[in-house]
Amino acid sequence: MHRLKPEFTVEIHTIVGAGNFREGEAVAMIDYGVAPENLDAGAVVLPGTTGEVAAIVQCCRAHGVPLVTHGGRTGLVGGGMSKSGELVLSTARLNRILHLCPVERVVVVEAGVTLQALQVAAAEHRLEPGIDLPSRGSATIGGMTSTNAGGISAFRSGVMRHRILGLEAVLADGSVYSDLTRVVKNAAGYDLKHLFVGAEGTLGVITRIAVKLEPQPLATATVLFGLASVDAALETVRRGLDAEYGHLRAAEAVWHSYFRLTSSHHHWSAADYATDHPVNLLMTLGGADETALQSELARIYEDVVAVHPDTSAVIAFSGAQEADLWRLREDTDLIYRQHPGAPSYDVSIPLSQVASYLERCLTDLKAIDAALDPYVFGHLADGNLHIVLNSTGGDIPAEKARAVEEAIYRGIGELGGSFSAEHGIGAKRVAPLSALSNPAKLALMHRIKGALDAPALLNPGKVLGAGRI
Amino acid sequence: MHRLKPEFTVEIHTIVGAGNFREGEAVAMIDYGVAPENLDAGAVVLPGTTGEVAAIVQCCRAHGVPLVTHGGRTGLVGGGMSKSGELVLSTARLNRILHLCPVERVVVVEAGVTLQALQVAAAEHRLEPGIDLPSRGSATIGGMTSTNAGGISAFRSGVMRHRILGLEAVLADGSVYSDLTRVVKNAAGYDLKHLFVGAEGTLGVITRIAVKLEPQPLATATVLFGLASVDAALETVRRGLDAEYGHLRAAEAVWHSYFRLTSSHHHWSAADYATDHPVNLLMTLGGADETALQSELARIYEDVVAVHPDTSAVIAFSGAQEADLWRLREDTDLIYRQHPGAPSYDVSIPLSQVASYLERCLTDLKAIDAALDPYVFGHLADGNLHIVLNSTGGDIPAEKARAVEEAIYRGIGELGGSFSAEHGIGAKRVAPLSALSNPAKLALMHRIKGALDAPALLNPGKVLGAGRI
Numbered sequence: 001m002h003r004l005k006p007e008f009t010v011e012i013h014t015i016v017g018a019g020n021f022r023e024g025e026a027v028a029m030i031d032y033g034v035a036p037e038n039l040d041a042g043a044v045v046l047p048g049t050t051g052e053v054a055a056i057v058q059c060c061r062a063h064g065v066p067l068v069t070h071g072g073r074t075g076l077v078g079g080g081m082s083k084s085g086e087l088v089l090s091t092a093r094l095n096r097i098l099h100l101c102p103v104e105r106v107v108v109v110e111a112g113v114t115l116q117a118l119q120v121a122a123a124e125h126r127l128e129p130g131i132d133l134p135s136r137g138s139a140t141i142g143g144m145t146s147t148n149a150g151g152i153s154a155f156r157s158g159v160m161r162h163r164i165l166g167l168e169a170v171l172a173d174g175s176v177y178s179d180l181t182r183v184v185k186n187a188a189g190y191d192l193k194h195l196f197v198g199a200e201g202t203l204g205v206i207t208r209i210a211v212k213l214e215p216q217p218l219a220t221a222t223v224l225f226g227l228a229s230v231d232a233a234l235e236t237v238r239r240g241l242d243a244e245y246g247h248l249r250a251a252e253a254v255w256h257s258y259f260r261l262t263s264s265h266h267h268w269s270a271a272d273y274a275t276d277h278p279v280n281l282l283m284t285l286g287g288a289d290e291t292a293l294q295s296e297l298a299r300i301y302e303d304v305v306a307v308h309p310d311t312s313a314v315i316a317f318s319g320a321q322e323a324d325l326w327r328l329r330e331d332t333d334l335i336y337r338q339h340p341g342a343p344s345y346d347v348s349i350p351l352s353q354v355a356s357y358l359e360r361c362l363t364d365l366k367a368i369d370a371a372l373d374p375y376v377f378g379h380l381a382d383g384n385l386h387i388v389l390n391s392t393g394g395d396i397p398a399e400k401a402r403a404v405e406e407a408i409y410r411g412i413g414e415l416g417g418s419f420s421a422e423h424g425i426g427a428k429r430v431a432p433l434s435a436l437s438n439p440a441k442l443a444l445m446h447r448i449k450g451a452l453d454a455p456a457l458l459n460p461g462k463v464l465g466a467g468r469i
Numbered sequence: 470m471h472r473l474k475p476e477f478t479v480e481i482h483t484i485v486g487a488g489n490f491r492e493g494e495a496v497a498m499i500d501y502g503v504a505p506e507n508l509d510a511g512a513v514v515l516p517g518t519t520g521e522v523a524a525i526v527q528c529c530r531a532h533g534v535p536l537v538t539h540g541g542r543t544g545l546v547g548g549g550m551s552k553s554g555e556l557v558l559s560t561a562r563l564n565r566i567l568h569l570c571p572v573e574r575v576v577v578v579e580a581g582v583t584l585q586a587l588q589v590a591a592a593e594h595r596l597e598p599g600i601d602l603p604s605r606g607s608a609t610i611g612g613m614t615s616t617n618a619g620g621i622s623a624f625r626s627g628v629m630r631h632r633i634l635g636l637e638a639v640l641a642d643g644s645v646y647s648d649l650t651r652v653v654k655n656a657a658g659y660d661l662k663h664l665f666v667g668a669e670g671t672l673g674v675i676t677r678i679a680v681k682l683e684p685q686p687l688a689t690a691t692v693l694f695g696l697a698s699v700d701a702a703l704e705t706v707r708r709g710l711d712a713e714y715g716h717l718r719a720a721e722a723v724w725h726s727y728f729r730l731t732s733s734h735h736h737w738s739a740a741d742y743a744t745d746h747p748v749n750l751l752m753t754l755g756g757a758d759e760t761a762l763q764s765e766l767a768r769i770y771e772d773v774v775a776v777h778p779d780t781s782a783v784i785a786f787s788g789a790q791e792a793d794l795w796r797l798r799e800d801t802d803l804i805y806r807q808h809p810g811a812p813s814y815d816v817s818i819p820l821s822q823v824a825s826y827l828e829r830c831l832t833d834l835k836a837i838d839a840a841l842d843p844y845v846f847g848h849l850a851d852g853n854l855h856i857v858l859n860s861t862g863g864d865i866p867a868e869k870a871r872a873v874e875e876a877i878y879r880g881i882g883e884l885g886g887s888f889s890a891e892h893g894i895g896a897k898r899v900a901p902l903s904a905l906s907n908p909a910k911l912a913l914m915h916r917i918k919g920a921l922d923a924p925a926l927l928n929p930g931k932v933l934g935a936g937r938i
Contacts, residue, residue, distance in 0.1 A: 103703055103821040104852075150654045159654055161663075162631045166885070175909040182885035183817035185619045185628055185853045187667055187893045189902050189932060190914045194630075194663035198656055210885070215710045234572055241684045244757035247716060288713035348652035352572040383573075384654045416635070416651035416679070424656045433658050440644040444921075445659045451920040452913075463658060 004043055004087065008063045012045055012087070015055045020046040020093065030090075033073020033080070033138070041068065041082035048093045050168060050176060050207040057205060057457075058174035060087060066460045069201040071143025072114060074135040076344070077426030079147065079200045079462055086460075091142050094207060097121050099182075105213040106165060106182045111142025111206050118211070127213040130157030134330055142206045148198030150422030152250045155381035157214060159422070160197065166210035167193040172203075172453035182210050195448065200424050201459040203452045217286030220249065221293035222322045223301065224270075226277030226312035230355035233281045236304050237381050245296040246287030252329045253380035254280040255358075257373050257390070261335065262328045270314040277312065281380065282329050284322075332388070335375050341393025343401065345408045348421035349383045357415060358385070364407035368400060384421040409436060430465040473512055473556065477532045481514050481556070484524045489515040489562065499559075502542020502549070502607070510537065510551035517562045519637060519645060519676040526674060526926075527643035529556060535929045538670040540612025541583060543604040545813070546895030548616065548669040548931055555929075560611050563676060566590050568651075574682040575634060575651045580611025580675050587680070596682040599626030603799055611675045617667030619891030621719045624850035626683060628891070629666065635679035636662040641672075641922035651679050664917065669893050670928040672921045686755030689718065690762035691791045692770065693739075695746030695781035699824035702750045705773050706850050714765040715756030721798045722849035723749040724827075726842050726859070730804065731797045739783040746781065750849065751798050753791075801857070804844050810862025812870065814877045817890035818852045826884060827854070833876035837869060853890040878905060899934040 004023075013021045022030065022044045032039045047053045060067045068082040070090045082088050091112035099108040102125035109118060115129070115136040122128055133139055133151045143149075145167070149160040157163065166180040179193050196204045227233045233253055240248040254262070259280045262268070269275065283300075285293045294315055301313040316322040335342055349357045358376065365372040371390075378385040387408060389396075396404070409419045413436055425433050434442065449456070449464055460466070473492075482490045491499070491513045501508045516522045529536045537551040539559045551557050560581035568577040571594035578587060584598070584605040591597055602608055602620045612618075614636070618629040626632065635649040648662050665673045696702045702722055709717040723731070728749045731737070738744065752769075754762045763784055770782040785791040804811055818826045827845065834841040840859075847854040856877060858865075865873070878888045882905055894902050903911065918925070918933055929935065 101819070101821050103707075104819045106819065148656050148660065150656070154653050158627065158631055161660070162627055171909060171913070175912070177909045177913060178907045179910055180885060181817070181887055182819040183853070183887055183890070184623050184851045185817045185848070185890040186887035187617050187619070187891050188887050188889040188898075189667075189894055189906060189910070190672075190917060191617065191630070191663065191667050192910060192913055192917065194660065198658075198660050203659075215707070238572075238684070242757075245714065288711075348650070348654045350570070350573045350575065350651040352570050379654075382653045384652070416649060418650055418652055418655040418657050420657040421652070421654040422656050425658055429657075437658060438647045440640060440646045441648055441658070441661060443644070444640070444646060444661050447920050448659060448661065448917070451916050 003084065004065060005063065008059065008065055009043070011059050012056060015052055015059065016045055016047055020048065031073070034076060035078060035081060037078065037081040038070065038073050039082065039088065040084065041086040041088045042084055044088040044090050046090045046093045050170065053089065053170045053205055053207050054174045054176055056089060057170050057172065060457055061172065061174065061455065064455070066457050067205070068459050069146070069205050071112065071140035071146065072135065072138035074139045075143065075147060075426060076423045077428040079424055079426030079459070081427050089205060091140060098208070102127065104182055106210055107213060108180060108182065108208060108210045109141050110208055112140050115139050115141065115144060122213050123216065126216045128216045129211055130163050130214045131160055141209050141211065145197055145206050145209050146199065146201050147424040150379070150384060152252060152379055154379065154384070155251070156248065161194065163211050164193065164197060164209055165212050167196060167206060168208035169196045169204035169206045172455070172458055177204060180208060180210050184212065195452070198424070200426060200463050202449065202463050203458065205458070218288050219290035219293060220284050220286050220322070221290055221297055222282065222284045222316045222325050223297040224314045224325045224328070225281040225283065225301070225304065226274055227279045227281055228277065228308060228310045230279055230358065232308045232311065233279045233380060234351055234354070235307070236281055236283070239300045239303055240283045240285070243285055243296055243300070246285040246293045248283065248381070249286040250282065250284040251381040252282045253378060254282065254329050255376035258375035258377045259328065261375065262331050265334050266327060266331070268324060268328060273312040273314050282325055329377060335388050339390055339392050342389050342391060343393055343396065343404065344386060344388040346421050346423045347385055347387065347408065347412055348418040349385060349412065350416045351383050353415045353417070354383055354385070361408055365404060368403050368407060383417065405432070425463045427462055430463065433463070434465065472553065473534060474532065477528065477534055478512070480528045481525060484521055484528065485514055485516055489517065500542070503545060504547055504550060506547065506550040507539065507542050508551065508557065509553065510555040510557045511553055513557045513559050515559045515562045519639065522558065522639045522674050522676050523643045523645055525558060526639050526641065529926055530641065530643065530924065533924070535926050536674070537928050538615070538674050540581065540609035540615070541604065541607035543608045544612065544616060544895060545892045546897040548893055548895030548928070550896050558674060560609060567677065571596065573651055575679055576682060577649060577651065577677060577679045578610050579677055580609060582610050584608050584610065584613060591682050592685065595685045597685045598680055599632050599683045600629055610678050610680065614666055614675050614678050615669050616893040619848070619853060621721060621848055623848065624720065625717065630663065632680050633662065633666060633678055634681050636665060636675060637677035638665045638673035638675045641924070641927055646673065649677060649679050653681060664921070667893070669895060669932050671918065671932050672927065674927070687757050688759035688762060689753050689755050689791070690759055690766055691751065691753045691785045691794050692766040693783045693794045693797070694750040694752065694770070694773065695743055696748045696750055697746065697777060697779045699748055699827065701777045701780065702748045702849060703820055703823070704776070705750055705752070708769045708772055709752045709754070712754055712765055712769070715754040715762045717752065717850070718755045719751065719753040720850040721751045722847060723751065723798050724845035727844035727846045728797065730844065731800050734803050735796060735800070737793060737797060742781040742783050751794055798846060804857050808859055808861050811858050811860060812862055812865065812873065813855060813857040815890050815892045816854055816856065816877065816881055817887040818854060818881065819885045820852050822884045822886070823852055823854070830877055834873060837872050837876060852886065874901065894932045896931055899932065902932070903934065
């Protein structure tokens with residue numbers, strides 16, 4: 001095992017003080033999050049200020065020690081994996097909300113603040129960050145910025161990149177890039193904060209972020225539609241966007257295999273709702289008055305059923321019913337309990353292509369193995385589909401795994417979509433990124449990495465892989 | 470005069486064909502737009518395809534000829550200025566709408582398509598681009614991308630950067646960066662399209678853009694509020710954001726001197742509306758039903774007047790009345806007719822700081838010259854203020870001009886604002902950018918320019934100036 005040199009660890013210790021640098025057994029007590037490999041470095045530093053982060057980066061640079069930055073360790077593609085000889089920088093102590101202004105509708109946080117902590121603080125002023133994820137309790141704003149997180153509101157409020165007004169980051173040379181503006185309009189030179197958003201810690205260490213907030217609605221109402229086709233579901237989404245009262249807050253689709261799994265596990269059923277619809281669509285409206293929102297959903301249903309008579313609908317008439325409907329979409333753990341380590345994919349498809357893409361893809365998967373009947377669900381209003389195989393991860397031979405990946409990613413670039421919608425590249429999607437990117441884009445990514453971090457000290461091997469920089 | 474060499478112009482001629490390369494008198498017939506200096510190069514090439522753009526860039530590189538890209542020539546800070554020895558590339562022939570899909574709510578255009586042409590095409594499907602500007606008839610999507618245009622919808626739908634899903638650009642080495650995705654979620658590596666957005670043609674030549682569209686409302690309604698203070702106006706904006714019916718589409722503020730100018734010129738008055746309010750606020754709601762929107766505006770007025778009794782309001786009850794109200798905000802030509810070349814500034818201030826910033830700034834301007842009573846108006850919901858001096862441009866001594874600029878820009882960075890909100894840097898704001906930017910940000914801008922365009926062929930002297938790259 002490659003250990004860090006004592007003269008390096010002494011320096012790190014001096015920077016952050018006792019208790020904020022951990023090695024050996026003290027690391028084993030830290031929650032590794034999604035992947036045990038996250039903490040394989042066996043050395044974790046917890047700075048408490050931007051100045052300490054800058055000093056750590058300088059120290060790493062002087063000693064040639066690679067640095068892997070960690071937020072909530074909820075990443076799904078190995079962006080936080082580390083190995084011995086590297087140092088993990090945890091943002092757990094950078095957890096202060098520095099500024100929260102209801103007049104500006106802006107919050108400035110340190111990178112380690114969790115999404116939930118931000119949501120709770122904003123809700124006191126009836127505000128919300130315009131982005132939401134199931135892992136809100138652990139995911140940090142720094143991590144969500146580094147991975148350009150998505151979630152259910154992206155069709156309406158954009159992805160993380162679109163929520164960020166300002167940003168502070170420590171560069172690979174230890175200098176501090178400080179651009180903590182709190183305004184949406186800023187045309188003062190290149191907007192380089194966008195380099196750090198979605199770079200997964202390979203171009204800088206994000207320390208502070210200014211996030212735009214939106215007013216929270218006073219009430220919400222939710223409906224579940226059972227529909228005969230993707231096209232009918234997309235038409236229904238447009239009706240939701242055109243709501244005459246309230247506004248569309250979510251439009252999540254659940255295809256039949258996944259719906260069967262969650263509805264049967266939770267013994268969910270409703271009168272007049274057939275459970276064998278090809279597509280189920282969960283829509284939530286926000287607005288001022290709950291009853292008026294429920295009436296609007298009923299009106300939309302009448303419009304839909306006039307065109308697509310084989311449509312079912314259940315409107316939630318209580319918070320408990322609303323939660324029951326959402327659980328049919330969000331209880332993805334059920335998949336992994338049944339198929340531990342099931343390979344999952346996260347693609348974005350332009351809406352006009354979703355139906356034909358899925359038909360082609362599922363046919364190809366069946367041809368690889370007739371038993372493959374993936375769970376499909378996702379954010380229909382923005383074309384982001386999650387496809388999870390009904391297979392236990394370790395059981396799939398490498399050749400078959402490659403064929404499956406090829407079937408899922410085939411043609412996505414030409415269609416105008418993305419093979420990695422919201423999970424990022426991390427360690428696990430390096431090969432497809434290299435294979436599927438426009439050559440000029442890939443070359444430019446390497447040139448940018450070279451310009452910002454020539455020694456490749458920041459999260460080495462991630463995104464661009466271990467090759468040329 | 471530095472002329473282009475014949476062997477160069479012959480090559481350019483060969484690339485684009487007869488009629489698409491213009492020199493001398495043929496250039497004098499082209500509309501120079503906002504600044505006569507835009508066409509000082511005296512040589513304009515009009516490519517018709519991305520391939521031709523790439524060939525032109527390669528030819529410029531081989532011959533060391535700098536290239537200045539032009540869209541609609543509506544830029545206000547000299548980003549399109551050129552000089553002899555340079556070649557102007559006009560995107561006027563890159564004017565095709567390549568893809569417009571109502572299911573996807575996405576349009577893909579060539580760079581030279583005007584905003585208005587895009588709006589007209591989108592409106593056929595009751596869609597809109599989520600961005601609007603008075604110069605819509607000339608401003609091109611390529612130019613708006615290059616300058617990261619703002620406008621009146623930014624508080625709601627973001628600036629141009631937030632509307633762009635995909636982008637194609639020719640790099641300084643002639644290679645084509647192609648990332649024409651049509652999805653909002655794309656976490657497949659560094660999102661380098663954001664380098665070209667707002668770079669004002671210094672990092673690449675943008676050739677195609679995919680833009681996200683939003684549903685157009687069926688109806689709108691507009692109100693003009695007369696308010697006693699900025700704080701009262703900001704409270705009113707929040708009430709607009711919290712509308713119980715419909716949604717806020719615009720919240721434009723007009724301070725008293727500018728209001729006096731436009732209202733007296735247009736002989737505008739309304740019963741019970743005092744024309745001497747410190748701040749006037751124009752708000753437009755969008756929704757399904759015009760009468761219901763007007764009632765909602767009346768309800769908001771009642772809520773405002775209960776807290777701020779000295780508030781006036783006029784609700785427009787016809788399209789003509791709505792246009793009359795908007796003219797009080799948009800007829801900025803009146804300023805320049807009275808004060809030709811009046812210096813104008815374009816700042817963004819965090820909303821909580823707008824009142825104190827303006828008070829401090831106007832006091833300082835009065836101290837410089839008691840006759841200075843600037844016209845102030847702008848996008849109150851996002852803090853973007855336009856400040857135009859009541860002085861003829863040429864009349865102001867250099868020293869006084871510097872004092873004025875200093876008074877307007879002072880402390881903006883520390884406040885969390887921006888000294889250039891939506892007009893960019895161009896040729897005219899290079900010195901303040903250099904003086905006011907975070908040093909690490911400025912250094913990184915130069916490093917990026919060096920990594921992408923080391924010979925500094927693309928729009929030289931703009932944004933970063935003529936100094937080090």
